[in-house]
Amino acid sequence: MTTPRPVPSLSTSRAAKLPTVADTTLANGLRVLAVRRPGVPLVELRLRIPFAGKGDAHVARAQLLGDTLLSGTEHRDASQIAVDLQSYGGQLSANVDADRLGISGSVLASGFAGMLDLLGELLTSASYPKDEVVAERDRLVQELAIYRSQAGVVAREALLTRMYGDHPYGRELPEAEAVEDLTASQLRSLHGKRVAPAGSVLTVVGDLPPAKLAAQVEKALASWTVDGKTVETGRLPRVDAQPLLLVDRPGSVQSTVRMARDVPSRTSDDYASLSLANMVFGGYFSSRWSANLREDKGYTYGTHSSFEHPPAGSRLVLSTDVATPVTAPALLETWYELARVATVPVGQDELDQARRYAIGSLQVGAASQGGLASLLSMLAGSGLGVEYLRDFPRQLEAVTVESAQEAAAKYLTPKGLTTVVVGDAAEIGSEVEALFEVERA
Amino acid sequence: MTSHKGSGRLASVPVPPRARTPSLTLDRFSLDNGLRVVVSPDRTSPVVAVAVYYDVGMRSEPEGRTGFAHLFEHMMFQGSASLGKTEHFTYVQGSGGTLNGSTHLDYTNYYEVLPSNATELALFLEADRMRSIALTQENLDNQVAVVQNEIRVNVQNRPYGGYPWLKLPPVLYDSFANTHDGYGSFVDLESATLEDAAQFFDRYYAPGNAVLTVVGDVDPDQVRTWVEEQYGDIPGRATPERPSFSEPPLTAERREVAHDRLAPAPAVSMAWRTPDPADLATFLPYVVLAEVLTDGDAARLQDRMLLRDRSVLSVGGYVGIMGDPLDARDPTPLIVDVHHPAETSADTVLATVDDEIARLAEGGLRDGELQRTVARMTARYLREIDPALGRAQQLAVFEQQRDRAELTTELPDLLAQVVADDVQAAAATLRPDNRAVLELRPGSDQ
Known part of the structure; x- marks a missing residue:
């Protein structure tokens, strides 16, 4: 072993320049955010269309609509759309969640105009051809079975249902039965009512002047005029303390642990403090939870504790997959680390390290065209602008040991979390029941 | 508008764009x-x-x-x-x-x-x-x-x-x-x-x-x-001579079955050896071929199996065991991977893939097919090297394996230089009798 050397300290940091966002709203109500970011000759697009709805039928229709949006328009069939997209050097995909239809893509700058024309055509005249819809519907039924063969999907579904019940946030994937009878005309009807410009936001980022990006968008999408119907997601139900839910997955060599709770949104006063308290607990690799479960005990490959910010209410989600024989000890250590951060002040060093990570990783995440586009689009979905990249670091700078402690005491106590474990109940049931109140699914 | 059968025609499509290659100071x-x-x-x-x-x-x-x-x-x-x-x-x-x-x-x-x-x-x-x-x-x-x-x-x-x-x-x-x-x-x-x-x-x-x-x-x-x-003061040490891992080509089809007790639906993958990646001129046509066959719904196998036959759940294809064609040395394969419902047999999938590859080997590429395939490959590649980390990784792998970090900016031009005849010739080497096939079946093997 050679002699230790001094570790270099950080030099003065250079602040990232806040990107200039051209923020315009077209006559049809579509809001367009255009940003120049120097780099490769590509343009990134992210379109968010409000798409909340209620009940299994909506979830099924929305999912299949996303899967078949690119299956045809008035002027092009599915093959032609695929050929054209490839010719532009582009890729485009649609996906749906409880709040929005997202259409996301990227394209060579030289193919941007063609891509926008295609996008306009899809928005105004997607045709949902019957044969394509039936084929995709049958495929979706099979794909749902494949998703649900994954322990992580089983656990997340159980967790969200347990937290939110019948609220739209309680169900991310449709039941196969709700998909089986869907028809093309149902999708056309849903598209006609809900794929509307008002309330939608299109973010475009590329190495082009923002005014030029925005002008091209306006040219292609001005004719998208649909009077959409707005559906509110509705208030989230109150989540009361419930026993740990144990879902049996016989033969599992690991137990899939998911925990969550409702937390304040990004605009609340204590969010910055909470985010750093969570960082110290389990929000990054250098956290206590990871140090304990992975680097000390070897119970898991990884631990993750991160925020999700759907508009109706933010949540904190904890995830880890632990070896079956150590399930109960891993839950105990998790409980301990939560209780510790909630009751004992964090160290100043730990807090400073978490703070630098939170600020730096935000900067790093925005340092590519794709990363910046996704970030701005996500912020727009929460009603936040590019100023967040400047303001949130300032809020993080103001967090103290005391304010982090206060937030942790409120939101990170183990009792406040809804917990689901998917694993081999015959192997882990009695040990887990010895430590926690358990309900078997 | 074209019909499904004419999916390769490009009547309504402009000439595929060429990407400006970004310059890098090295x-x-x-x-x-x-x-x-x-x-x-x-x-x-x-x-x-x-x-x-x-x-x-x-x-x-x-x-x-x-x-x-x-x-x-x-x-x-x-x-x-x-x-x-x-x-x-x-x-x-x-x-x-x-x-x-x-x-x-x-x-x-x-x-x-x-x-x-x-x-x-x-x-x-x-x-x-x-x-x-x-x-x-x-x-x-x-x-x-x-x-x-x-x-x-x-x-x-x-x-x-x-x-x-x-x-x-x-x-x-x-x-x-x-x-x-x-x-x-x-x-x-x-x-x-x-x-x-x-x-x-x-x-x-x-x-x-x-x-x-x-x-x-x-x-x-x-x-x-x-x-x-x-x-500078880390002592230099002898570096190992890197052995060749090359193997002789397959002379007959190899086929095996794996069981997956957690999988609800079957899948089948097939692999063929490509030429040594060290020679980009003979290797890149195979990289392009994988995309002609499987990159999106305009590709040959998706168009046939997803849009027309509607016989499968998904089609994937790529060069390189781990999915990156340009980061592995010889030997490396071209892989086609198809997930399908139980109602479609693995034999049907294989026969369909063979049929489409034979069609390509005999009939060659359609007008515009090569250009649009390369356009999207180029876009995807540029997207990977846009973040500083993606560029650092690409520079490193090219410098290490090919002594040429400059390939990071040269690659789009090299892709644009691949000619249709070479892609067609590459397709002709993907035969049933020189491939390896792995069927994945749901359930245990009892």
């Missing part, structure tokens, strides 16, 4: 101990990416030590000349950066992307573990347990885990180097010793076996000074 030098360095400044964001590539991967691990290259990668985070266990992580993250390492067939990489005021720190951290690593039995035992959990979460407890990347090579190849499970057997992992790790480090982690790249908000002269200070 500063290249090497140290007396053999370390090769490439620096590329980019001041658009106050961010820097640092990558170190060691020229050793899963194919080089010894018999009885499957999974060792990857286990060793984990040990590189467990302490080094000046740092305690996990301090590497806390220094990088504590300066606002993110980091990781990964083990591939032919190399192992370590990388971080951070605010640029941490450049000197990042260079120090990589130098420190190139100088020497701290090995303790406690840390080794801990990381064996962590890796076993990684295998559980990614392979054993997951439907389609390790399919096809771990399960197809034993059908396609014969040698230990090419066939063994790079994640490792639990027995082999538990048999690993500190002595093994010390030898592996000494043999493969010499500065002369590594490439260091730095991309982002830096002054190249300053970086060179720091690199000389921090890496």
Whole structure:
């Protein structure tokens, strides 16, 4: 072993320049955010269309609509759309969640105009051809079975249902039965009512002047005029303390642990403090939870504790997959680390390290065209602008040991979390029941 | 508008766009101990990416030590000349950066992307573990347990885990180097010793076996000074002669069945050897061919099986066991992977793939098919090298395997130079009698 050397300290940091966002709203109500970011000759697009709805039928229709949006328009069939997209050097995909239809893509700058024309055509005249819809519907039924063969999907579904019940946030994937009878005309009807410009936001980022990006968008999408119907997601139900839910997955060599709770949104006063308290607990690799479960005990490959910010209410989600024989000890250590951060002040060093990570990783995440586009689009979905990249670091700078402690005491106590474990109940049931109140699914 | 059958015609489509190739400033030098360095400044964001590539991967691990290259990668985070266990992580993250390492067939990489005021720190951290690593039995035992959990979460407890990347090579190849499970057997992992790790480090982690790249908000002269200070006195050691892992071509079809008790639907993958990737002129047509066959719904196999026959759930295809055509040496395969419902038999899938490949081999490419395929490949490639980290990784792999970091900017032109006849000729070499087939069936094998 050679002699230790001094570790270099950080030099003065250079602040990232806040990107200039051209923020315009077209006559049809579509809001367009255009940003120049120097780099490769590509343009990134992210379109968010409000798409909340209620009940299994909506979830099924929305999912299949996303899967078949690119299956045809008035002027092009599915093959032609695929050929054209490839010719532009582009890729485009649609996906749906409880709040929005997202259409996301990227394209060579030289193919941007063609891509926008295609996008306009899809928005105004997607045709949902019957044969394509039936084929995709049958495929979706099979794909749902494949998703649900994954322990992580089983656990997340159980967790969200347990937290939110019948609220739209309680169900991310449709039941196969709700998909089986869907028809093309149902999708056309849903598209006609809900794929509307008002309330939608299109973010475009590329190495082009923002005014030029925005002008091209306006040219292609001005004719998208649909009077959409707005559906509110509705208030989230109150989540009361419930026993740990144990879902049996016989033969599992690991137990899939998911925990969550409702937390304040990004605009609340204590969010910055909470985010750093969570960082110290389990929000990054250098956290206590990871140090304990992975680097000390070897119970898991990884631990993750991160925020999700759907508009109706933010949540904190904890995830880890632990070896079956150590399930109960891993839950105990998790409980301990939560209780510790909630009751004992964090160290100043730990807090400073978490703070630098939170600020730096935000900067790093925005340092590519794709990363910046996704970030701005996500912020727009929460009603936040590019100023967040400047303001949130300032809020993080103001967090103290005391304010982090206060937030942790409120939101990170183990009792406040809804917990689901998917694993081999015959192997882990009695040990887990010895430590926690358990309900078997 | 065209019909499905005329899907290849491009009547209504403009001439495919050509991408402007971004230019990069490259500063290249090497140290007396053999370390090769490439620096590329980019001041658009106050961010820097640092990558170190060691020229050793899963194919080089010894018999009885499957999974060792990857286990060793984990040990590189467990302490080094000046740092305690996990301090590497806390220094990088504590300066606002993110980091990781990964083990591939032919190399192992370590990388971080951070605010640029941490450049000197990042260079120090990589130098420190190139100088020497701290090995303790406690840390080794801990990381064996962590890796076993990684295998559980990614392979054993997951439907389609390790399919096809771990399960197809034993059908396609014969040698230990090419066939063994790079994640490792639990027995082999538990048999690993500190002595093994010390030898592996000494043999493969010499500065002369590594490439260091730095991309982002830096002054190249300053970086060179720091690199000389921090890496210059790491003693040079002999670097191992890299053996050839080549194998003779298949002379008959090989076909095997794997069972997956967690998978609800079957899948079938097929693989053919490509020419040696060292010669890009003969290799790139195969890379393009994989995309002609499988890149999106305009590709031959998707158009046939997803849009027209509607007989399958998904079609994938690529060159390289781990999905990157340009980061593996010879031998490397072209793989087609199809997930299908039980009502469609694997034989039907194979016959359909054969039919489409034969059609391509006989009829050649359609008008515009090559150009649009290359347009999207180029776009995807540019998107990968837009973030500083993606560029640092691409520079490193090209410099290490081809002595030519410049390929990072040259690749779009090289792709544009691939001609249709060569893609057609490549298709003619993908025959039923020289392929390996792995069927994955749901359920246990009882």
